[in-house]
Amino acid sequence: MKRVYNFSPGPAVLPTSVLEQARDELLSWQGSGMSVMEVSHRGPRFTEFALRSEAAFRDLLDIPEHYEVLFLQGGATLQFAAVPLNLAGPGDTADYVNTGNWSKKAAGEAKRYLNVNVVADGADLHYESIPDPATWRVSDDAKYLHLAVNETVVGVEFHDVPSVSDAPLAADMSSTILSRPMDVSRYGVIYAGAQKNIGPAGITVVIVREDLLDRARQETPSVINYRVMADAESMSNTPPTFAWYVAGLVFEWIKKEGGLAVMGERNRRKAGKIYAAIDASSFYNNPVDPACRSWMNIPFMLSAPELDAVFLRESEEADLLNLKGHRLVGGMRASIYNAMPEAGVDALLKFMTEFEARHG
Numbered sequence: 001m002k003r004v005y006n007f008s009p010g011p012a013v014l015p016t017s018v019l020e021q022a023r024d025e026l027l028s029w030q031g032s033g034m035s036v037m038e039v040s041h042r043g044p045r046f047t048e049f050a051l052r053s054e055a056a057f058r059d060l061l062d063i064p065e066h067y068e069v070l071f072l073q074g075g076a077t078l079q080f081a082a083v084p085l086n087l088a089g090p091g092d093t094a095d096y097v098n099t100g101n102w103s104k105k106a107a108g109e110a111k112r113y114l115n116v117n118v119v120a121d122g123a124d125l126h127y128e129s130i131p132d133p134a135t136w137r138v139s140d141d142a143k144y145l146h147l148a149v150n151e152t153v154v155g156v157e158f159h160d161v162p163s164v165s166d167a168p169l170a171a172d173m174s175s176t177i178l179s180r181p182m183d184v185s186r187y188g189v190i191y192a193g194a195q196k197n198i199g200p201a202g203i204t205v206v207i208v209r210e211d212l213l214d215r216a217r218q219e220t221p222s223v224i225n226y227r228v229m230a231d232a233e234s235m236s237n238t239p240p241t242f243a244w245y246v247a248g249l250v251f252e253w254i255k256k257e258g259g260l261a262v263m264g265e266r267n268r269r270k271a272g273k274i275y276a277a278i279d280a281s282s283f284y285n286n287p288v289d290p291a292c293r294s295w296m297n298i299p300f301m302l303s304a305p306e307l308d309a310v311f312l313r314e315s316e317e318a319d320l321l322n323l324k325g326h327r328l329v330g331g332m333r334a335s336i337y338n339a340m341p342e343a344g345v346d347a348l349l350k351f352m353t354e355f356e357a358r359h360g
């Protein structure tokens with residue numbers, strides 16, 4: 001069956017072997033005569049699977065014992081509200097770093113619940129770089145410091161999250177989690193919607209340090225209350241079982257591939273090839289400061305924007321899909337998450353070279 005190279009920013013490409021396994025066991029999961037979508041989330045098969053998937057995820061990220069892993073719903077966007085509701089009261093202050101539209105949205109949502117102090121604003125740099133951490137104006141009394149580790153739209157990523165505050169770090173890692181090894185112990189809360197690097201849309205992973213579990217406001221809905229969900233093994237209500245199941249298959253796939261060190265090397269190489277080609281060409285351009293160029297989402301402009309539509313049509317004919325840039329940025333964007341094989345990157349580069357030769 002034909003599979004294209006899908007450069008979508010999310011929902012994004014999944015490993016073919018994961019989709020094949022899901023297909024093969026669709027009608028009878030674990031010999032049950034039922035699909036995984038049809039079994040009780042409280043039955044032995046699913047609860048055992050849920051524990052195994054959490055163990056695999058912990059193993060991949062080397063998550064310390066004193067962190068809880070939650071599998072929630074509502075996407076990263078609901079966490080924009082869940083973080084302030086769980087970590088701070090109405091009159092409290094939280095620090096937010098603005099490095100692109102996702103961190104800006106997170107701050108916008110948080111403003112409904114507390115005082116948001118924008119410690120640094122990347123808009124001043126057209127989101128083409130990260131403001132120097134030495135200039136961040138952190139507040140003394142912030143309940144947490146929020147940042148988006150990878151900005152999916154503008155392609156700006158922290159390759160080294162700075163330590164600038166004693167407040168717990170709350171990080172949106174939707175489009176970078178599992179792309180390489182990381183030190184979870186530096187964070188208070190990490191959250192990620194699944195549909196970039198984890199699995200299908202519909203499940204959201206939250207990693208939260210135990211000492212932050214008991215700060216939720218009384219009115220926090222229980223399905224996003226970290227303490228309630230930690231105590232209920234993420235099942236205070238029905239979890240999105242199918243999305244969770246596919247995420248579990250993805251965790252096993254990453255382990256089989258060699259884990260996050262292997263993912264990290266691959267991702268560094270994939271992104272490096274694309275940036276090198278863009279920088280070597282006068283036809284393509286990526287404006288982002290090389291120190292914070294994303295490994296996952298690579299926007300690029302054509303020197304002749306009137307050729308954008310031609311580029312998109314011809315790339316699609318070459319089975320390279322979803323390269324259209326975000327409307328806020330324009331041009332093109334290649335999202336190259338874990339499941340994008342290196343062969344897909346090579347095919348894109350070959351196409352870009354040929355396109356430039358024809359039209360440049």
Ligand SMILES: *Cc1c(COP(=O)(O)O)cnc(C)c1O
Pocket residue numbers: 010074075076077078102148150151152172173174175193194196
């Ligand atoms: C996609 C994305 C979101 C939004 O995720 P939803 O699951 O749609 O709520 C938030 N932050 C980042 C960094 C993203 O890439």
